[in-house]
Amino acid sequence: MTEFLQRLKQRKLVQWAVAYLAAAWVALQVLDVAVDSYHWPDSVMHLAFGVLALGFVVTLVLAWYHGERGVQRVTGAELLLIALVLAVGGGLLWHFERGGSPMAATTAQSVKSTTGVAAHNVTSAASATVASASSSSTVPVSPTAVQPIPAKSIAVLPFENLSGDKGNAYFADGMQDLILTKLAGIGDLKVISRTSTAKYASHPDDLKAIAQQLGVATILEGSVQKAGNQVLINVQLIDANTDAHLWAEAYPRTLNNIFGVEGEVAQKVAEALQAKLTPAETQAIAKIPTRNAQAYDAFLQGEYYGSRGAESRLKSDFDLRIRNYREATELDPMFALAYARLALSQIWDLVEFGDDGSNLGAQAKVAMDRALALAPDLADAHLAQGAYRHYVLHDLDGALVSITAALALQPQNADAIFRMGVIYRHRGQWQAAFEAFQHASALNPKNAFFLNMVAFCAVSLRHYADAVRVSKQALALDPASANNVAALSDVYLLGGDLDRAMAVFDAAPATVRDNPRIAIWHAQVMLYRRDYTVARQLIAKVEPGNGVNAVDLQAVRGDIEWYAGNPTAARPHYSSMAALLEASIKTNPAEAADHFAHGKLGWVYARLGRTREALEQGQLGLTLHPADQDVPNATSALWQMAQIQAQVGQVAEAVASLDRMLAMPAGDFVSVPSLKLDPTWDPIRHDPRFQALLKKYGSAEPATAMSGGGHG
Numbered sequence: 001m002t003e004f005l006q007r008l009k010q011r012k013l014v015q016w017a018v019a020y021l022a023a024a025w026v027a028l029q030v031l032d033v034a035v036d037s038y039h040w041p042d043s044v045m046h047l048a049f050g051v052l053a054l055g056f057v058v059t060l061v062l063a064w065y066h067g068e069r070g071v072q073r074v075t076g077a078e079l080l081l082i083a084l085v086l087a088v089g090g091g092l093l094w095h096f097e098r099g100g101s102p103m104a105a106t107t108a109q110s111v112k113s114t115t116g117v118a119a120h121n122v123t124s125a126a127s128a129t130v131a132s133a134s135s136s137s138t139v140p141v142s143p144t145a146v147q148p149i150p151a152k153s154i155a156v157l158p159f160e161n162l163s164g165d166k167g168n169a170y171f172a173d174g175m176q177d178l179i180l181t182k183l184a185g186i187g188d189l190k191v192i193s194r195t196s197t198a199k200y201a202s203h204p205d206d207l208k209a210i211a212q213q214l215g216v217a218t219i220l221e222g223s224v225q226k227a228g229n230q231v232l233i234n235v236q237l238i239d240a241n242t243d244a245h246l247w248a249e250a251y252p253r254t255l256n257n258i259f260g261v262e263g264e265v266a267q268k269v270a271e272a273l274q275a276k277l278t279p280a281e282t283q284a285i286a287k288i289p290t291r292n293a294q295a296y297d298a299f300l301q302g303e304y305y306g307s308r309g310a311e312s313r314l315k316s317d318f319d320l321r322i323r324n325y326r327e328a329t330e331l332d333p334m335f336a337l338a339y340a341r342l343a344l345s346q347i348w349d350l351v352e353f354g355d356d357g358s359n360l361g362a363q364a365k366v367a368m369d370r371a372l373a374l375a376p377d378l379a380d381a382h383l384a385q386g387a388y389r390h391y392v393l394h395d396l397d398g399a400l401v402s403i404t405a406a407l408a409l410q411p412q413n414a415d416a417i418f419r420m421g422v423i424y425r426h427r428g429q430w431q432a433a434f435e436a437f438q439h440a441s442a443l444n445p446k447n448a449f450f451l452n453m454v455a456f457c458a459v460s461l462r463h464y465a466d467a468v469r470v471s472k473q474a475l476a477l478d479p480a481s482a483n484n485v486a487a488l489s490d491v492y493l494l495g496g497d498l499d500r501a502m503a504v505f506d507a508a509p510a511t512v513r514d515n516p517r518i519a520i521w522h523a524q525v526m527l528y529r530r531d532y533t534v535a536r537q538l539i540a541k542v543e544p545g546n547g548v549n550a551v552d553l554q555a556v557r558g559d560i561e562w563y564a565g566n567p568t569a570a571r572p573h574y575s576s577m578a579a580l581l582e583a584s585i586k587t588n589p590a591e592a593a594d595h596f597a598h599g600k601l602g603w604v605y606a607r608l609g610r611t612r613e614a615l616e617q618g619q620l621g622l623t624l625h626p627a628d629q630d631v632p633n634a635t636s637a638l639w640q641m642a643q644i645q646a647q648v649g650q651v652a653e654a655v656a657s658l659d660r661m662l663a664m665p666a667g668d669f670v671s672v673p674s675l676k677l678d679p680t681w682d683p684i685r686h687d688p689r690f691q692a693l694l695k696k697y698g699s700a701e702p703a704t705a706m707s708g709g710g711h712g
Contacts, residue, residue, distance in 0.1 A: 174300025196446035211240030428631030496673020599640030
């Protein structure tokens with residue numbers, strides 16, 4: 001060993017290694033800049049890393065062989081060592097190359113490929129199934145990483161309303177939205193979504209800090225002054241790092257010739273940032289949506305109520321948005337963008353509040369078809385078609401084709417990228433969904449819902465540590481959100497950290513703790529702790545309404561008594577729950593076609609001792625959502641069936657259902673730690689088959705590492 005160390009020193013192997021690594025690091029930095037500047041594919045960096053890694057092995061071998069001052073004597077043992085190093089290095093390179101292939105295939109279907117080159121992947125992608133879904137341990141997930149800020153990046157702050165009439169605020173907001181829409185069509189720019197800039201001031205003092213929070217290099221500020229028929233629009237582009245003005249312009253117009261200002265601003269921004277525009281992008285930016293002043297004004301009001309409704313979630317704001325978009329189309333029957341926004345608004349109204357009896361789906365199709373006929377190259381028209389195919393026709397493949405077409409026309413549209421992630425999730429393509437949600441969050445970094453969907457994918461893949469970190473980011477953005485509080489608590493619970501799941505509720509603001517929905521969620525977590533007294537106290541004053549479903553309220557009240565050992569006291573709650581579900585399924589077609597309702601009814605039948613009917617309802621839920629049509633819903637139906645089977649004493653069947661779920665990305669429903677805590681499984685907890693299942697998957701659970709993030 002002494003001789004070996006002496007010869008190692010003689011050959012200066014460490015010096016060679018350090019020199020090579022330093023040179024490789026510099027080469028990678030230079031290449032990274034070139035990749036970003038010339039828009040080379042990410043595979044270039046992967047290939048370069050592989051070549052440099054192999055070169056490192058070769059350098060060490062050559063350094064050893066040649067030695068210092070030409071010493072070339074190599075012993076048999078050293079030859080063996082060289083062969084071993086080459087074998088290990090080659091094996092690692094082969095491993096990473098093999099590991100990269102599935103990622104490359106996934107990326108071909110991910111957001112980065114939606115600019116036009118991946119449309120052919122949509123119809124050829126294999127249908128995901130619950131039985132064949134890949135194990136979570138084989139699908140890589142990374143937490144949201146800090147990315148360098150690209151020079152060609154911009155956030156548009158809220159435009160200031162300088163009009164004497166504060167009722168003209170809609171005009172300033174609408175103008176900001178139109179400019180953002182134009183900018184989002186420039187593929188060479190990173191454009192932050194309006195949702196993430198909405199809470200900032202129009203002309204803040206700390207531009208540099210805001211730009212860092214949003215991940216951009218430049219900020220566009222603006223103001224609008226409207227008085228009668230006269231409009232003055234001022235905009236300025238600022239380098240956030242130096243506070244230098246890159247470009248500024250004033251647009252004095254009348255309402256009759258204001259059309260096209262948004263396109264002129266987008267063109268000037270692109271020139272100032274040296275963004276490369278394709279001929280199609282140049283044409284799209286210059287296109288004027290309408291020349292009808294009244295239609296334009298109605299459209300801007302629709303934009304205003306759309307943005308307000310996204311924050312308030314009030315039906316009244318949704319209705320005003322639809323009314324103004326419809327008015328814009330009536331005033332200008334050639335206004336394609338207004339038709340597209342009308343169709344989207346009607347679909348989101350349908351998704352958010354259900355059909356009001358006016359057949360919103362059919363109305364949306366009429367508006368969508370008109371938009372496509374007027375402007376087949378309009379991104380919003382394809383977005384509307386994608387939403388219609390997804391939520392009305394339940395055609396995921398068709399929806400993906402439409403969203404892909406929209407992103408080819410408007411590659412920086414965060415909402416479109418997010419919708420693609422939702423479709424990937426429903427198809428069971430978890431890694432692609434994860435990447436899409438991350439991309440959407442990068443363009444809309446202040447959107448807590450987007451972050452929660454990133455966390456949701458990580459949870460599904462049972463990467464709970466990653467999910468905790470992202471859920472904390474979402475909660476930090478909106479600490480007063482009941483959904484954010486519940487989401488973080490659920491992640492901790494699925495990871496088996498009951499104390500931290502409880503701490504999230506304790507740390508929540510009083511307004512959140514008083515929320516009746518939080519009271520129900522909190523009570524359900526208390527059942528994991530078997531603290532029935534506190535659970536009763538939490539829901540004692542909760543009544544149906546204010547976001548509380550009567551069925552869910554009766555369920556938790558019945559559960560508290562059931563787990564406390566009072567089945568007689570639980571029975572009236574379960575009977576009431578069953579009656580509500582039976583009536584809803586009978587009178588509501590949407591409920592009759594939804595596995596959730598049948599699964600819940602089957603579960604409550606099991607608690608009421610109606611075994612045959614319970615299993616029938618569970619099976620009906622499975623039938624309604626085949627795995628090749630909607631993976632999350634099919635997984636949910638299987639989860640409900642497993643609960644029913646456990647309750648009625650079908651131990652082997654329940655264990656088999658859980659076995660299937662633990663072998664696939666279903667971490668939002670089941671994990672080994674949660675199975676150990678959840679009282680639902682008490683009827684089969686001590687059965688050897690259930691215990692064997694916990695042992696089988698216990699060692700395969702990804703490390704949660706939740707101690708790294710702290711509480712709440």
